[in-house]
Amino acid sequence: MVFEDIQYDDILFEAAVGRGTFGVVFKAVWRGKDVAIKTIESDAERNAFLVELRQLSRVSHPNIVKLYGSCDDPVCLVMEYAECGSLYNLLHSADPLPHYTAAHAMSWCLQCADGVAYLHNMKPKALIHRDLKPPNLLLVARGTVLKICDFGTACDIQTYMTNNKGSAAWMAPEVFEGSNYSEKCDVFSWSIILWEVITRRKPFEEIGGSAFCIMWAVHRGTRPPLIKDLPEPIETLMTRCWDKEPSQRPSMSEVRDTMGSLMKYFPGSDEPLNLPHQSSSSNRSGSSSATSTGSCADETIHSNRSDDAKHRSASGGEETLQNTENRIPLQPRTPKARWAAVSRTSSLESQSSAHFSSSVNTCSQSELRMTISPTGTEGSESPVPSVYLKLDHQLQPLAPCPNSHESMMVFEQHIRMAQDYLRVQSEIAHLLNRKEELMAELEQEQKEQQTSSRLIQEHNKLLEDNSSLSAVCQDLRSRLSLIQSQNQPYS
Known part of the structure; x- marks a missing residue:
């Protein structure tokens, strides 16, 4: 797709109309036609700008927004304007x-x-x-x-x-x-x-x-x-x-x-x-x-649908x-x-x-409700099971408003997430204990290997000493035999 280096002065800005992945989007007129101008507000957005410039310059399809060109000073993209919005x-x-x-x-x-x-x-x-x-x-x-x-x-x-x-x-x-x-x-x-x-x-x-x-x-x-x-x-x-x-x-x-x-x-x-x-x-x-x-x-955007919708x-x-x-x-x-x-x-x-x-x-609502205990701590009525009250304050599910269906849904989801959190924490604790056991076993095994290695070295040293002593002993015996033969009277 051919795109141009566009002069910023050739663009007639009309109004800011939205935002994209980076920067502000303006409606403008360029060469007599409506265009959208996408700008950047900081150097941190330059990477996203360069990505979009590089990718859009490669594409040409009737269902992909057109890129007409870009400006270098200030940096912006000049793109097809969608008059009907998103x-x-x-x-x-x-x-x-x-x-x-x-x-x-x-x-x-x-x-x-x-x-x-x-x-x-x-x-x-x-x-x-x-x-x-x-x-x-x-x-x-x-x-x-x-x-x-x-x-x-x-x-x-x-x-x-x-x-x-x-x-x-x-x-x-x-x-x-x-x-x-x-x-x-x-x-x-x-x-x-x-x-x-x-x-x-x-x-x-x-x-x-x-x-x-x-x-x-x-x-x-x-x-x-x-x-x-x-x-x-x-x-x-x-x-x-x-x-x-x-x-x-x-x-x-x-x-x-x-x-x-x-x-x-x-x-x-x-x-x-x-x-x-x-x-x-x-x-x-x-x-x-x-x-x-x-x-x-x-x-952040809420539609005004009717209740039956x-x-x-x-x-x-x-x-x-x-x-x-x-x-x-x-x-x-x-x-x-x-x-x-x-x-x-x-x-x-x-x-x-x-x-x-x-x-x-x-997960159906009935499945979620099965996880909720009606009794809280000290025998008082509370929708929050006591086990979850032992969690860190920020992780504890908040008691719902009983007359609000939406509040109950959020509460049930928090209970489910707290269950998973406790399960994961239990698994982590179990794995940490197992890790300590394995580390202790490994340390003991290393000690035994070191002891075995020392004993083998000592054994090899003893074998070498034995071999040396055997050689000395044999040499002494040879010398003794020679001396004995020399000291015998001539027959």
Whole structure:
């Protein structure tokens, strides 16, 4: 892709509109067209800037944001401007939340898969994005075209990194576990995005707490709840992609091809969305969208969904696709029968039943409650078991508000984590004791080896002395015989 060295004076800045992996993003005009200017605020951000400049200069794909050029003084990137903002804002933060169909949701995920598959198949060096999430997926053309942005964390596929980039809700477990990881981490992130655009819910929002709570849950096998009435081929693809083992996940090329075959059941993805504050006649209508809105993390932006949009069915916490104001309207554009039509696709069903398996491994609330003792210390009623009250004050689970379901969920999670903490501490103590025993045995063995070595040396010395004495004795005997022969009288 050809890009230019752009003169800073040729850029007409309009407004700051967001943040990316580094720096502030501005809307501006360059050569008569809207552009996004990504700047850096400190020398510490220069590395991320150089990464994004290097990676974007290599790519050219309709589903990846374009890089027009860069400025040297001051340092900044001049990029394609996305007038419709990020997918995250459309899903959760727009006011009012716009309607979209299942066709739009499937199309966005297909376009994302197409762009990532392109990155993974680049020659001579492929790329891993490492930070796929809706804040880094931009929309243009009235919300019908998706573009991937924010390459500040991208790396060559040959480089197996161990640092924790990305955002917790979409991050593959091998990334935050510190393991070596490959391009399959992008496949995991894609599956969470698929779940998010279908349900229009933030992934793992029911867990609450810090990013560590989400990472801990994902590490233990927790995944978003399965979606009621979702066609089996889509569910199978989704669960394959978030498999714990990266080797069991499909390649992004396979994901793209599967999604492409399913899109024939979802016509209408090219119908423009009715977006708030978005003019149909001009792309320069005062939109406040940005090339990247990476600061819109899952823990800081809250959508105003209705209560029934948060409803889950009782069977395993599965999410129901409802025709609510803030959900994907399945009627009349995408009737529920169309989901069933996809499920009846014989080739995909046979493939899924023969080769695919779900890796969802969630803990039910009843299982969590079984770990809670109702009696605290000194016979007083307390939801916190006495064993946990002996922990360090900062590690003790706080008593929940009994009238708050969310508080109880957090409390139960803390109890579970405290259990694991005590178990790990017990294992550590056991291993330390075993280590001391082995060290004592090793020390005793070394002493015995030293004693044996000393005895062997002494034995060898005695053997040498014996040999020397034997030689002296033999010499003396020879001399004695000679003397005796000389002293005999001549016969």
